[in-house]
Amino acid sequence: xxxxxxxxxxxxxxxxxxxxxxxxxxxxxxxxxxxxxxxxxxxxxxxxxxxxxxxxxxxxxxxxxxxxxxxxxxxxxxxxxxxxxxxxxxxxxxxxxxxxxxxxxxxxxxxxxxxxxxxxxxxxxxxxxxxxxxxxxxxxxxxxxxxxxxxxxxxxxxxxxxxxxxxxxxxxxxxxxxxxxxxxxxxxxxxxxxxxxxxxxxxxxxxxxxxxxxxxxxxxxxxxxxxxxxxxxxxxxxxxxxxxxxxxxxxxxxxxxxxxxxxxxxxxxxxxxxxxxxxxxxxxxxxxxxxxxxxxxxxxxxxxxxxxxxxxxxxxxxxxxxxxxxxxxxxxxxxxxxxxxxxxxxxxxxxxxxxxxxxxxxxxxxxxxxxxxxxxxxxxxxxxxxxxxxxxxxxxxxxxxxxxxxxxxxxxxxxxxxxxxxxxxxxxxxxxxxxxxxxxxxxxxxxxxxxxxxxxxxxxxxxxxxxxxxxxxxxxxxxxxxxxxxxxxxx
Numbered sequence: 001x002x003x004x005x006x007x008x009x010x011x012x013x014x015x016x017x018x019x020x021x022x023x024x025x026x027x028x029x030x031x032x033x034x035x036x037x038x039x040x041x042x043x044x045x046x047x048x049x050x051x052x053x054x055x056x057x058x059x060x061x062x063x064x065x066x067x068x069x070x071x072x073x074x075x076x077x078x079x080x081x082x083x084x085x086x087x088x089x090x091x092x093x094x095x096x097x098x099x100x101x102x103x104x105x106x107x108x109x110x111x112x113x114x115x116x117x118x119x120x121x122x123x124x125x126x127x128x129x130x131x132x133x134x135x136x137x138x139x140x141x142x143x144x145x146x147x148x149x150x151x152x153x154x155x156x157x158x159x160x161x162x163x164x165x166x167x168x169x170x171x172x173x174x175x176x177x178x179x180x181x182x183x184x185x186x187x188x189x190x191x192x193x194x195x196x197x198x199x200x201x202x203x204x205x206x207x208x209x210x211x212x213x214x215x216x217x218x219x220x221x222x223x224x225x226x227x228x229x230x231x232x233x234x235x236x237x238x239x240x241x242x243x244x245x246x247x248x249x250x251x252x253x254x255x256x257x258x259x260x261x262x263x264x265x266x267x268x269x270x271x272x273x274x275x276x277x278x279x280x281x282x283x284x285x286x287x288x289x290x291x292x293x294x295x296x297x298x299x300x301x302x303x304x305x306x307x308x309x310x311x312x313x314x315x316x317x318x319x320x321x322x323x324x325x326x327x328x329x330x331x332x333x334x335x336x337x338x339x340x341x342x343x344x345x346x347x348x349x350x351x352x353x354x355x356x357x358x359x360x361x362x363x364x365x366x367x368x369x370x371x372x373x374x375x376x377x378x379x380x381x382x383x384x385x386x387x388x389x390x391x392x393x394x395x396x397x398x399x400x401x402x403x404x405x406x407x408x409x410x411x412x413x414x415x416x417x418x419x420x421x422x423x424x425x426x427x428x429x430x431x432x433x434x435x436x437x438x439x440x441x442x443x444x445x446x447x448x449x450x451x452x453x454x455x456x457x458x459x460x461x462x463x464x465x466x467x468x469x470x471x472x473x474x475x476x477x478x479x480x481x482x483x484x485x486x487x488x489x490x491x
Contacts, residue, residue: 017276018312024272025316026323028265029360033324035262036352038331038343043244045344050243052181055123057087057212058220060243061227064234068207073231077211080226082219085212087122089114089182090195092206095162098153099170105151106162110186113195113206122212123181125192130155130175133194139169140197144188145176159191164201171197187338266360270367273312277305277371302372309368310361317360321353 012018054060061077063069068090078086090113097106116133125132128145143153158170171193177183182192199205215223224237328346335343 014276014280021269021272021276022312022316022319025266025269025313025360025364026320028262028267028269028363029317029320029356030324030327031262031265032359033321033353033356034327034331036349036356037325037328037347038335040347040349040352041328041332041345042343044347046244046247047240048344049180049184049247050240052123052184053243054212054240055181056214057085057122058215058239059213059223060210060238061213061231062210062236062238063208064236066207067233068209069211069231069233069235071208073233073235074208074211076230077213077227080223080230082216082223082226083213084216085118085122085214087115087118087212087214088195088208089210089212090198090206091209092198092202094191096159096171096191097162099158099160107151107159107189109189109191111198111206112182112185112190112192113198114192116194122214125175125183126178126180128176128178130173132175133192134174136194138194138197139172140174140193141171142175142177142183142192143173144179144183144190146179147188147190148173148176161201165203168201266363269316269360270363273309273364273367274370276312277308277368278374280308281305281371281374298377305372306365306368309365309372312368313361313364316364317357320360321357324356 061069069088074086074088077083092111092113094109094111095106096109098104114133117135120132125142130142131140133140133142141159148154153173155173155176157173159173160170161168171191177192179188183190195206213223227235227237325346325348332343332346
């Protein structure tokens with residue numbers, strides 16, 4: 001209990017320093033937490049959207065070429081044994097506008113043509129306002145409610161298709177859909193109508209992009225074999241899992257970006273913890289010497305400072321988890337508003353939150369190990385000689401080398417989508433970046449003499465002391481600058 005009190009007293013002696021260090025840990029944990037939550041939200045939204053797109057169908061046969069599937073192919077699939085429903089979907093990029101006038105607006109949309117009589121038995125549409133497509137189709141069109149609101153469109157408005165045949169009347173907005181299923185495609189910029197309406201508007205019919213098949217229980221393999229034998233045009237058979245992977249194609253890049261930011265933030269937090277406890281060790285060197293002279297063992301001294309690192313890690317990590325949930329809510333809200341990524345909800349996975357907490361706490365304890373070992377290894381006589389019981393440059397170098405090593409290893413090993421860039425080139429870039437960061441320790445003092453001169457002019461004695469302090473521990477100052485360089489380069 002007395003050792004715990006000593007550890008707490010050391011943190012309470014410099015409350016502002018302790019709070020700022022805990023905040024540094026909290027920022028890293030917050031990014032880790034937000035990355036976990038957003039990544040899971042994207043995965044769950046993609047899986048849910050894939051299920052909404054297929055509805056009751058188990059298979060989607062998608063045309064491999066832009067020419068699409070022929071009506072003969074659709075008919076052949078509909079008559080296969082085991083196929084209960086075959087719902088074709090045609091697609092065409094269109095330009096639509098409101099009625100000509102002073103407030104005329106022009107839109108680029110993805111037109112999706114359905115067979116309403118068949119489609120209503122395969123999938124459902126969540127209407128926010130208006131009515132669904134009539135069985136006969138008519139001139140009805142359904143729009144994404146969010147996109148329609150952003151563009152000032154309401155139920156009953158008319159849309160004119162650019163390039164339509166002269167005798168074709170305008171379309172009429174009959175319903176507004178929630179951002180699910182077909183209405184969520186193309187970032188919500190879709191116009192859903194009957195295939196007959198879409199084909200009649202233009203001289204060339206819209207190609208049939210895909211056919212969704214409702215398959216009887218236990219007949220999936222037979223149906224897939226029948227499709228292989230009856231279709232002549234190139235095609236791809238997809239399941240809900242295949243659609244989900246396609247919809248979440250941006251997830252690896254998003255997760256990788258979050259991972260890099262989290263790694264950098266945790267490294268900075270480790271520096272803060274190490275520097276804070278390093279300064280505490282130097283400030284309390286005489287007290288450490290008296291404790292050692294009174295019989296306190298090296299292990300007990302080590303425990304005092306590890307306890308301080310543990311307290312900072314626990315408080316910072318707990319704050320970081322809460323902050324990360326708020327950051328994740330903000331990120332998902334922003335991504336949802338831009339419709340750039342299909343994401344909805346805020347899944348709070350207890351194991352993932354616990355992992356973020358453990359990572360933050362572990363990083364803080366590991367960062368505290370370097371100054372703790374320095375304090376524990378000092379003999380009573382060395383500790384009583386204030387400021388001479390440890391080598392601050394050596395401690396900063398060890399801490400910096402460990403932190404930068406973690407950063408390099410994580411950057412190289414994390415499975416990011418690197419595109420055409422080879423791993424060797426990525427490794428060379430990281431080596432140059434880290435080498436430049438380590439070299440900063442050699443140039444920080446002469447640069448401080450130049451850059452710090454204006455501060456001495458404007459702030460007098462305070463500016464001169466600040467410039468001089470950079471040269472007292474050149475290694476620590478250089479590694480701090482190097483960490484900042486890596487963070488800015490990643491941004």
